Amino acid sequence: MESLDHLRDEILRLIRQATSLDALEQARIAILGRKGRVTELMKGLGALEGADRRERGQALNLLKGEAEEAIGHAARRLEDEALRARLAQERVDVSLPVRAEGDGRIHALSQTIDEIVAIFGEMGFSVAEGPDIEDDFHNFAALNIPPEHPARQEQDTFYLPEHRDGGRKVLRTHTSPVQVRTMQSIAPPIRIIVPGRTFRSDHDATHSPMFHQVEGLVIDEATHMGHLKGCLIEFCRAFFDIDDLPVRFRPSYFPFTEPSAEVDIGCSRDGGGLKIGAGGDWLEILGSGMVHPKVLANCGIDPARYQGFAFGMGIERIAMLKYGIPDLRAIYDNDLRWLRHYGFLPLDLPSMTGGLGR
Numbered sequence: 001m002e003s004l005d006h007l008r009d010e011i012l013r014l015i016r017q018a019t020s021l022d023a024l025e026q027a028r029i030a031i032l033g034r035k036g037r038v039t040e041l042m043k044g045l046g047a048l049e050g051a052d053r054r055e056r057g058q059a060l061n062l063l064k065g066e067a068e069e070a071i072g073h074a075a076r077r078l079e080d081e082a083l084r085a086r087l088a089q090e091r092v093d094v095s096l097p098v099r100a101e102g103d104g105r106i107h108a109l110s111q112t113i114d115e116i117v118a119i120f121g122e123m124g125f126s127v128a129e130g131p132d133i134e135d136d137f138h139n140f141a142a143l144n145i146p147p148e149h150p151a152r153q154e155q156d157t158f159y160l161p162e163h164r165d166g167g168r169k170v171l172r173t174h175t176s177p178v179q180v181r182t183m184q185s186i187a188p189p190i191r192i193i194v195p196g197r198t199f200r201s202d203h204d205a206t207h208s209p210m211f212h213q214v215e216g217l218v219i220d221e222a223t224h225m226g227h228l229k230g231c232l233i234e235f236c237r238a239f240f241d242i243d244d245l246p247v248r249f250r251p252s253y254f255p256f257t258e259p260s261a262e263v264d265i266g267c268s269r270d271g272g273g274l275k276i277g278a279g280g281d282w283l284e285i286l287g288s289g290m291v292h293p294k295v296l297a298n299c300g301i302d303p304a305r306y307q308g309f310a311f312g313m314g315i316e317r318i319a320m321l322k323y324g325i326p327d328l329r330a331i332y333d334n335d336l337r338w339l340r341h342y343g344f345l346p347l348d349l350p351s352m353t354g355g356l357g358r
């Protein structure tokens with residue numbers, strides 16, 4: 001019977017000569033495929049008898065195994081080569097400039113919150129948060145707003161459906177419930193600010209049913225009205241980045257503070273435009289006051305020992321004033337053109353470099 005040595009040499013050469021994975025696959029088909037060289041010889045086994053057939057069968061199986069192994073080796077070698085070639089070609093050029101159109105922007109509201117947090121952070125305040133859905137106690141009762149109090153109507157509250165126990169939760173109408181939660185959970189001295197979402201059933205060019213406030217609370221043994229004034233004057237000047245910004249405290253009323261004061265900043269409305277920091281007009285920007293002794297007692301703090309002040313302001317309002325945003329509603333539309341125009345680059349924190357540390 002014809003020896004297989006010659007065929008073996010030919011097969012191994014065929015495999016060795018394949019210079020790509022495609023060519024190797026062609027070689028495999030020519031050797032082991034349905035009509036391949038080895039397959040054809042195996043088909044011929046049927047014509048042989050006895051010992052001849054067994055011997056030839058074994059030799060062919062051996063050859064088939066050798067061919068498969070050689071193909072496996074060649075495949076791994078070719079894959080390695082292909083990978084190395086791709087890595088050499090696809091090298092990343094880190095010196096290429098970034099494509100500008102892919103830049104994201106920080107939303108004007110997020111930027112404003114970051115600035116507020118940075119300014120109060122410098123004064124030693126930390127940030128506290130609370131739930132958007134509140135119960136009557138935290139949103140109203142603890143803050144000295146009893147059920148029949150007109151402030152409940154004024155705040156156009158969104159109520160949730162009545163609970164099994166008869167209580168109705170609300171979407172918080174201000175960030176003040178977080179004052180209550182904080183006083184209930186930590187002992188004075190307290191020095192927090194609370195940025196967050198608030199909700200009132202109100203919708204026009206200057207009101208949105210969802211808006212943001214930032215609350216402030218300071219409680220200590222000797223905190224007085226002078227601290228309130230100094231802290232808020234400092235904040236207004238840093239936030240608007242105007243060293244001599246006029247700031248005025250006007251007597252006011254909130255159920256949870258006594259005395260209460262609204263804070264105005266100086267501006268001019270000459271010629272139709274609004275200019276902050278100059279002129280004889282005033283613009284109201286926040287509410288404040290000394291925490292009412294009843295509120296302290298409601299929250300488990302001894303009013304004979306502790307006192308402090310609180311303030312609250314609308315974030316949209318001061319963002320609109322600082323950045324000249326004319327329409328409140330555009331803040332939430334997420335129109336890309338608006339976001340690009342009023343947005344900020346990630347490292348653009350003007351108040352951290354300008355308004356602070358001076």
Ligand code: PHE
Binds near residue numbers: 174257288311313
């Ligand atoms: N919670 C008040 C409001 O929403 C603002 C405020 C907070 C006033 C703290 C005084 C003290 O109008």
